[in-house]
Each structure stands twice: as structure tokens, then as C-alpha cells.
Amino acid sequence: xxxxxxxxxxxxxxxxxxxxxxxxxxxxxxxxxxxxxxxxxxxxxxxxxxxxxxxxxxxxxxxxxxxxxxxxxxxxxxxxxxxxxxxxxxxxxxxxxxxxxxxxxxxxxxxxxxxxxxxxxxxxxxxxxxxxxxxxxxxxxxxxxxxxxxxxxxxxxxxxxxxxxxxxxxxxxxxxxxxxxxxxxxxxxxxxxxxxxxxxxxxxxxxxxxxxxxxxxxxxxxxxxxxxxxxxxxxxxxxxxxxxxxxxxxxxxxxxxxxxxxxxxxxxxxxxxxxxxxxxxxxxxxxxxxxxxxxxxxxxxxxxxxxxxxxxxxxxxxxxxxxxxxxxxxxxxxxx
Numbered sequence: 001x002x003x004x005x006x007x008x009x010x011x012x013x014x015x016x017x018x019x020x021x022x023x024x025x026x027x028x029x030x031x032x033x034x035x036x037x038x039x040x041x042x043x044x045x046x047x048x049x050x051x052x053x054x055x056x057x058x059x060x061x062x063x064x065x066x067x068x069x070x071x072x073x074x075x076x077x078x079x080x081x082x083x084x085x086x087x088x089x090x091x092x093x094x095x096x097x098x099x100x101x102x103x104x105x106x107x108x109x110x111x112x113x114x115x116x117x118x119x120x121x122x123x124x125x126x127x128x129x130x131x132x133x134x135x136x137x138x139x140x141x142x143x144x145x146x147x148x149x150x151x152x153x154x155x156x157x158x159x160x161x162x163x164x165x166x167x168x169x170x171x172x173x174x175x176x177x178x179x180x181x182x183x184x185x186x187x188x189x190x191x192x193x194x195x196x197x198x199x200x201x202x203x204x205x206x207x208x209x210x211x212x213x214x215x216x217x218x219x220x221x222x223x224x225x226x227x228x229x230x231x232x233x234x235x236x237x238x239x240x241x242x243x244x245x246x247x248x249x250x251x252x253x254x255x256x257x258x259x260x261x262x263x264x265x266x267x268x269x270x271x272x273x274x275x276x277x278x279x280x281x282x283x284x285x286x287x288x289x290x291x292x293x294x295x296x297x298x299x300x301x302x303x304x305x306x307x308x309x310x311x312x313x314x315x316x317x318x319x320x321x322x323x324x325x326x327x328x329x330x331x332x333x334x335x336x
Contacts, residue, residue, distance in 0.1 A: 018036065018037060019034055019035070019036055019084075020034070020035050020036060020037060020077065020082060020083070020084050021033070021034050021084045021085060022034075022035065022044075022082065022084070022085075022086055022087075022088065023085065023086070023087040023088070024048055024052075024061075024087075024088055024089070024090050025087060025088070025089045025090070026048075026052055026054070026089070026090040026091075026092070027052075030087075031048070031051045031052065033047045033048060033051070034047070035047055035077060036077070036130075036131075036134070037076065037077050037078030037081065037082075038076060038077075038078060038127050038130070038131065039076070039077050039131070039232065040073060040074055040075060040076050040077070040232040040240050041061070041070060041071075041072060041073045041074070041075050041077070042056065042073040042074065042232050042240075042242065043077075043231075043232045044061075044077060045059050045061075045073070046227070046228055046230075048090055049228065050138075050228065052090070052092070052094070053094045054090070054092035054093065054094055055092075055200055056073075056227075058092040058093055058094075059090050059091070059092040060090070060091045060092060061088055061089070061090055062088060062089040062090070062091065063086070063087075063088040063089070066080065066088075070088070073240075074232075074239060074240035074241070075240075076234070076240070122233060122235055122273050122274070123273070123274055123275070123276070125233075128231070128233050128274065131231045131232070131233070132231060132245045132247045132248060132251075132274065133251075135229065135231050135245070135248055136247070136248045136251035136252060139228055139229045139248060140252075141194075141223050141225060141229075141248075141249065141252050141253075142223065142224075143222060143223050144214070144220070144221055144222060144223055144224065145220040145221065145222050146222075147192055147222060147253055147256040147257070148192055148256075149256065151190065151191055151192045151256075152190060152191045152192070152261040152262065152263070152309060152314065153191060153192050153193075153194065153222075153249070153256070153257045153261060153262040153263070154187050154191040154192070154193050154194070154262075154263055154264075154265070154305065155194045155195075155196050155244075155246065155249070155262065155263070155264040155265070156193065156194070156195050156196070156264075156265050156266075157196060157197060157198075157264075157265060157266040157267060157268075157271070157282075158195060158197040158199070158204065158207060158208075159197065159198070159199070159267075160267040160284035160285055160286060161177070161265055161266060161267050161282050161284070161285065162176070162177050162180055162195075162211070162213075162285075163175055163176055163177060163207060163211065163285070164177070164285050164286055164287070164288035165207075166286070167286075167287060167288045167289060169288070169289075172207070172210040172211060173210075173211065173212075174288060174289070174292075175288045176211050176288075177285045177288075177292075177295060177297070177298055178292055178293075178295050178296070178298065178299075179296070179298040179299045179302070180211065180213075180298060181212070181213075181216055181218070182298075182299070182302070183298035183299070183301065183302050184213065184216070184218075184219045185216075185218040185219050186302045186305070186306065187219070187302065187305050188218070188219035188220065189306075190305065190306065190309035191263075191305065191309070192222040192256070192257075193219065193220075193221050193222055194221070194222050194223045194224070194225060194249065195208060195213075195221060195223075195224050195225065196224075196225040196226075196229065196244055196264075197224075197225070197226055197227070198226075198227050198230065198242065198244075198271075199226060199227060200226050200227060200228075201224060201225075201226040201228070203226075204224050204225075204226055205224060208221070208224065227242070229244070229248055230242045230243060230244055230245075231243060231245055231274075233273065233274070235273070241270055242271075243270060243271050243272070243273045243274055244264070244266070244271040244272075244274075245274040245275065246259070246262055246264060246274070246275040246278055247274060247275065249262070250262070259275065259277065259278055259315045260312065260313040260314060260315055261313075261314060262275075262278050262314065263278055263279075263280060263305070263308075263314050263319070264278050264279050264280065265280050265282045265301070266279065266280075266281065266282065267281065267282050267283070267284040267285075268281075269281045277315040277316075277317075278314065278315060278319075279319065280301075280319035280322060281319075281320070282297060282301070283297050285297070300323065301322070304322045304323075304325060307325060308325070
């Protein structure tokens with residue numbers, strides 16, 4: 001009976017988790033790329049980007065038998081299927097000149113909230129945990145400043161969170177979200193700060209330099225992260241999409257950060273799908289010229305961050321109610 005059970009288990013176990021070694025030809029050279037069948041085309045492009053520096057959005061993958069399947073970033077490699085030692089060609093150009101305006105990047109407007117039951121399922125799926133483990137091994141977070149013992153961790157998105165990247169201006173500072181430096185200065189007293197953007201690292205560095213974030217004497221940024229740290233996951237109701245798993249940070253700095261002391265701000269709630277208890281959906285900062293006189297989101301969030309800074313476990317909070325938490329605390333202070 002045991003052997004029958006074993007045979008049944010092996011028959012049902014997904015071969016998609018097996019590692020696939022591909023040869024990608026680009027610019028007269030061949031590159032060895034290792035992926036898994038449960039990775040998407042988007043993930044394959046990230047791996048190619050690591051060795052060629054051609055951004056995923058600039059890559060066109062060619063293989064005669066695949067037709068246009070390789071153009072669908074959401075398709076899983078195991079669905080095609082791609083076999084080990086297959087050779088494909090990539091056409092694409094390295095961006096020597098960083099494009100300041102990210103207007104050509106795809107904009108995600110159709111954000112969504114995944115139901116609670118499926119949210120738990122996505123977070124706990126073995127295939128997603130394996131992707132996270134692989135990414136934590138592949139992506140090395142380079143520290144700009146040392147982690148500080150006893151501090152909590154604040155992880156921040158850039159686009160529409162700290163900066164309106166779609167509007168035009170003569171000076172990037174005109175597109176900066178109001179109270180940015182005051183917010184970062186106040187947060188730094190209690191939190192280490194990491195910036196995590198879905199764009200490429202050179203653009204993140206450039207934007208943070210332009211906004212004066214990396215040179216401000218009143219706070220320090222612990223690390224910058226980019227799209228290469230993200231993973232692609234599959235949701236039954238929402239299909240395939242990218243997200244930002246905080247477990248990658250926790251795996252590399254377990255002595256400093258965990259789900260208990262980390263909070264993440266992003267205007268896209270889908271980015272929290274692997275760590276829903278740690279995500280706070282910030283209102284997007286768009287149309288900077290019209291809104292910069294009235295936007296006080298960072299001012300209000302500063303109060304919230306400082307109000308929860310002494311709590312032992314941030315993951316027990318419902319960050320959807322952050323504005324009410326401020327009001328309750330304010331009432332308590334007034335009564336004392």
C-alpha cells in the first residue's frame with residue numbers, strides 16, 4: 001500500500017518545480033539561465049536581465065516553435081512547456097542613458113484586493129514559498145547604511161507613494177510628495193528605512209538622488225531594492241502578477257527584521273499579497289501640480305508610525321484602519 005501511495009504522490013507532484021537550464025543568445029554571446037517550470041516568462045526575463053543588463057521591458061524572446069507565446073509575460077514556463085538545454089534568442093538594447101521619464105513603463109491601474117481565504121492560500125502555497133526562498137538566495141540586498149538593533153523597519157514604494165512619476169516638471173522636486181523629508185526624518189528616529197520600487201535600480205538611485213533623499217543629513221536610507229527582488233505568483237481569481245515579498249528582507253537580516261517589526265507602504269495592495277498583515281495601502285499621489293498644496297498623507301502617516309512604534313508586534317494591527325488608530329490615540333491623549 002505504501003508503494004502505491006508513493007507512486008500516487010509522485011504522479012501528482014508538479015514537475016514544474018524542477019530546475020530548467022536554458023541557453024539565451026544575445027549580442028553574439030550565449031548565457032546560461034536557470035529557472036523553474038513554476039516561474040513565469042516575466043521571471044525568465046528578470047534572470048536574463050541579471051546577466052545582460054537588458055531590462056525586461058526591452059527584451060523580445062525568440063524561439064521558432066514557440067510562436068508568440070514568449071511575448072506573454074504572465075505565462076508559466078511549465079505551461080509552454082520549455083525543456084532544459086533549449087536555446088533561444090533575445091533581442092534587446094541596454095539602456096546606457098537612463099530614461100528620466102518612466103511614462104513608457106506599463107502603469108497598473110487595475111489594482112485589486114484578494115479575498116481573505118485566497119490570500120491565506122497564496123501566502124501559504126508551497127510553490128510561492130519556494131519562489132521566495134530562491135529569490136532570497138539570488139537577490140543580494142546591498143546595504144547603504146548598517147541595520148540598527150532595536151529599530152523597526154519601514155519599506156517604501158516610490159511611484160505615486162513618494163513621487164508623482166507620470167507628471168512633467170522642470171524640476172523633479174516639483175513632483176515630490178509634500179512633507180517627504182519631514183516624514184523620513186521623523187520615521188528614522190524609530191525605523192530603519194528601505195526603498196523598494198518595481199523599476200530598475202539605476203532609476204531608483206537617480207530618483208532618490210534628485211529628491212535629495214540619499215544626501216539628507218537628518219536620516220539615512222538602509223537599502224534600495226528594485227524589480228529584481230520581486231516574485232511572480234499565481235492567484236486563482238487574479239491570474240499571474242508580481243509582488244514584493246518582505247520575507248526576502250527577513251531572510252537576509254533575521255537578527256534585525258521580522259513580520260513583527262516591519263511595515264510597508266505601497267499604493268498597490270497587490271504588492272502585499274505574501275505579507276498582508278504588514279502592508280498599508282497609501283493613497284496615490286497623482287497630478288502633483290494640482291494636489292501638492294493639499295496632500296497631507298505623509299504628515300498623517302508620520303503620526304501613525306510614531307504612535308505604533310512602541311508596539312511589540314505590528315502584524316497584529318489592521319493597517320486599513322490606520323487613520324482611526326490616530327484618532328483614538330489623540331482622544332486618549334486629550335483625556336489624560
